[in-house]
Amino acid sequence: MEVLLAIAIGTLCGSGVWLLLRPRTYQVIIGLSLISYAVNLFIFSMGRLRSDAPAVLTGQTGTLADHTDPVPQALVLTAIVIGFATTALFLVVLLASRGLTGTDHVDGQER
Amino acid sequence: MSGWMHHLLIVPIALPLVSGALLMVYDERRQFLKGVINLISALTTLYVAIRLLQFADTSATGVYLLGNWPAPFGIVLVVDRLSALMLVLTGVLASAALIFSLARWHKAGAHFHSLFQFLLMGVNGAFLTGDLFNLFVFFEVMLAASYGLALHGSGVQRVSAGLHYIAINLAASFLFLIGVSLIYGVTGTLNMADLAVRIPATAGDERLLLEAGAAILGIAFLVKAGMWPLSFWLLGAYPAAAAPVAASFAILSKVGVYVLLRLSPLLFGEKAGASAGFGSVVLLVGGMATIAFGMIGVLASQAMGRMASYSLLVSSGTLLAATGLSDAGVTGGALFYLVSSTLTISAFFLLIELVERGQSPAANIIAVTAEAFGDEEEEKEKPDDGSGSAFPGTFAILGVCFAGCALLLSGLPPLSGFIAKLSMLVAVLAPPGPGVAAGIPLAGWIFTALLILSGLAALLAMSRIGIRMFWAPVDASVPRVLVVEIVPVILLLSLTIALAVQGGPAMRYMQETARAVHAPVQYVHDVLSAPRARRAPAREAAR
Numbered sequence: 001m002e003v004l005l006a007i008a009i010g011t012l013c014g015s016g017v018w019l020l021l022r023p024r025t026y027q028v029i030i031g032l033s034l035i036s037y038a039v040n041l042f043i044f045s046m047g048r049l050r051s052d053a054p055a056v057l058t059g060q061t062g063t064l065a066d067h068t069d070p071v072p073q074a075l076v077l078t079a080i081v082i083g084f085a086t087t088a089l090f091l092v093v094l095l096a097s098r099g100l101t102g103t104d105h106v107d108g109q110e111r
Numbered sequence: 112m113s114g115w116m117h118h119l120l121i122v123p124i125a126l127p128l129v130s131g132a133l134l135m136v137y138d139e140r141r142q143f144l145k146g147v148i149n150l151i152s153a154l155t156t157l158y159v160a161i162r163l164l165q166f167a168d169t170s171a172t173g174v175y176l177l178g179n180w181p182a183p184f185g186i187v188l189v190v191d192r193l194s195a196l197m198l199v200l201t202g203v204l205a206s207a208a209l210i211f212s213l214a215r216w217h218k219a220g221a222h223f224h225s226l227f228q229f230l231l232m233g234v235n236g237a238f239l240t241g242d243l244f245n246l247f248v249f250f251e252v253m254l255a256a257s258y259g260l261a262l263h264g265s266g267v268q269r270v271s272a273g274l275h276y277i278a279i280n281l282a283a284s285f286l287f288l289i290g291v292s293l294i295y296g297v298t299g300t301l302n303m304a305d306l307a308v309r310i311p312a313t314a315g316d317e318r319l320l321l322e323a324g325a326a327i328l329g330i331a332f333l334v335k336a337g338m339w340p341l342s343f344w345l346l347g348a349y350p351a352a353a354a355p356v357a358a359s360f361a362i363l364s365k366v367g368v369y370v371l372l373r374l375s376p377l378l379f380g381e382k383a384g385a386s387a388g389f390g391s392v393v394l395l396v397g398g399m400a401t402i403a404f405g406m407i408g409v410l411a412s413q414a415m416g417r418m419a420s421y422s423l424l425v426s427s428g429t430l431l432a433a434t435g436l437s438d439a440g441v442t443g444g445a446l447f448y449l450v451s452s453t454l455t456i457s458a459f460f461l462l463i464e465l466v467e468r469g470q471s472p473a474a475n476i477i478a479v480t481a482e483a484f485g486d487e488e489e490e491k492e493k494p495d496d497g498s499g500s501a502f503p504g505t506f507a508i509l510g511v512c513f514a515g516c517a518l519l520l521s522g523l524p525p526l527s528g529f530i531a532k533l534s535m536l537v538a539v540l541a542p543p544g545p546g547v548a549a550g551i552p553l554a555g556w557i558f559t560a561l562l563i564l565s566g567l568a569a570l571l572a573m574s575r576i577g578i579r580m581f582w583a584p585v586d587a588s589v590p591r592v593l594v595v596e597i598v599p600v601i602l603l604l605s606l607t608i609a610l611a612v613q614g615g616p617a618m619r620y621m622q623e624t625a626r627a628v629h630a631p632v633q634y635v636h637d638v639l640s641a642p643r644a645r646r647a648p649a650r651e652a653a654r
């Protein structure tokens with residue numbers, strides 16, 4: 001499970017970084033989105049993984065050890081909201097840049 | 112701090128939030144009303160910040176428990192000398208930039224006033240918070256507002272510089288998140304004071320992960336502070352921004368410096384066990400490289416906007432290197448330098464716009480050509496636009512302000528730039544205590560040399576530009592400057608004079624701040640033992 005998650009995060013983050021370094025604004029924004037997914041998964045995984053455990057505890061009074069740590073979930077929720085908002089804002093700037101310069105190159109001109 | 116005074120702590124965050132939201136309600140056509148509301152809010156925030164400074168100077172740390180949960184579990188706001196100082200600085204810069212913008216810049220685009228208040232909220236929040244994740248949230252509030260403000264006035268140059276600015280800062284925010292979650296994963300807490308308690312206990316693999324997290328977190332702040340290999344975005348974004356925006360952005364890079372100054376002695380101070388002093392070498396070397404890079408940039412730049420940005424880098428680099436030296440005496444001087452240089456650069460950004468207003472955009476290029484190839488190609492057109500009568504007054508005031516900026520940037524007496532650099536040099540070269548025989552470390556010598564050389568570079572560049580602008584202008588048309596525009600510049604510069612005249616008390620405050628920052632026992636104790644608020648006695652009796 002850990003290996004699977006690590007590979008998933010690594011793939012997302014690697015692809016994101018590669019796209020971030022590309023010259024087109026659309027590629028940059030997709031790269032930023034992929035990195036944000038990777039980061040969100042990463043924060044989530046900091047609450048530790050546990051497999052083969054019931055999602056809902058029934059018929060028993062669980063101790064604290066039976067519950068997952070709620071803080072990373074709260075953190076990831078905040079991170080998702082903020083990441084979404086800033087990505088939307090970036091999208092607006094991207095469109096403005098496209099409109100003003102007539103190209104989707106990140107520097108506003110073709111090389 | 113008791114009674115209603117206690118609630119002053121949340122005002123620097125709540126007031127800008129409320130007035131920013133209020134300003135959204137009004138139509139863009141009611142610019143005057145919006146300006147007045149914005150100004151009242153900014154000045155009130157400044158007043159509250161000054162009250163908090165007075166409080167922080169008399170007694171211990173003020174702690175505000177949001178949601179009334181005790182410290183390591185709930186989120187806290189903390190005010191001590193360092194954060195109060197930064198709050199006052201923010202308030203001063205914001206008020207000055209705002210007054211400047213009322214002349215004409217606030218009409219250059221939509222929602223300037225709201226964004227300005229949200230920027231203020233984010234910056235104040237970042238200074239007040241005592242929680243790492245909350246710091247991230249305030250960082251994002253600040254950055255989101257700054258994205259809007261960087262684009263204020265629109266235009267090709269601003270939008271493409273803004274695109275780079277946003278992309279870099281988004282990437283840095285992700286690094287911030289990775290660092291925070293790694294630290295949480297290891298220690299199980301995000302409260303800064305609680306972290307300081309728990310870090311010495313980590314060992315083995317945990318410690319490696321913790322240090323990796325702290326390093327990644329540090330990168331995010333260094334991007335913001337503009338350390339050398341991470342600072343290239345700044346040189347595009349700041350000169351392109353509108354003048355009042357650039358002036359208030361001067362505090363944004365100081366937010367990064369503030370966090371490093373706060374966290375590095377708190378988390379990795381002497382008591383941190385095996386991790387003590389982690390990262391200070393990076394800060395020291397990176398800071399020195401930044402000074403060198405900024406110094407060369409200051410000498411090389413022809414446009415004044417770029418020069419101001421490079422000066423900002425020199426200032427950041429000096430502060431980072433001083434933080435890296437991790438010595439209370441140096442930090443005291445560095446704090447003085449922080450206040451002085453931020454005021455200067457902010458005033459300089461405002462001044463540049465006023466001076467350059469009198470020039471055609473190509474004048475800088477022409478001036479360079481004229482310097483290089485002789486004065487043959489002088490411009491002949493430029494009819495007088497009838498404002499010639501204002502010439503002596505306006506030009507003289509602008510010239511005096513410019514000379515003041517030059518003195519402050521290069522650190523010459525009698526202004527505060529000199530005192531700041533002198534106090535840092537004294538602390539580096541003559542460490543107090545009996546261990547003088549140990550001699551001055553190599554880092555101290557290099558720091559000294561860079562500090563003096565960067566002053567020299569600033570002096571050279573400023574006199575060259577000053578001569579070109581004021582004594583031998585290629586096309587001398589007098590800029591039309593309104594009183595509202597020159598007053599903030601004079602205000603900021605006279606504050607640096609006040610800082611020099613009141614050098615003794617100011618320096619005492621800085622030294623005490625530095626001591627508290629480097630020995631955070633009191634801070635940690637006050638945060639972790641902050642009492643919860645009680646129900647009002649009358650209501651208690653009624654039950």
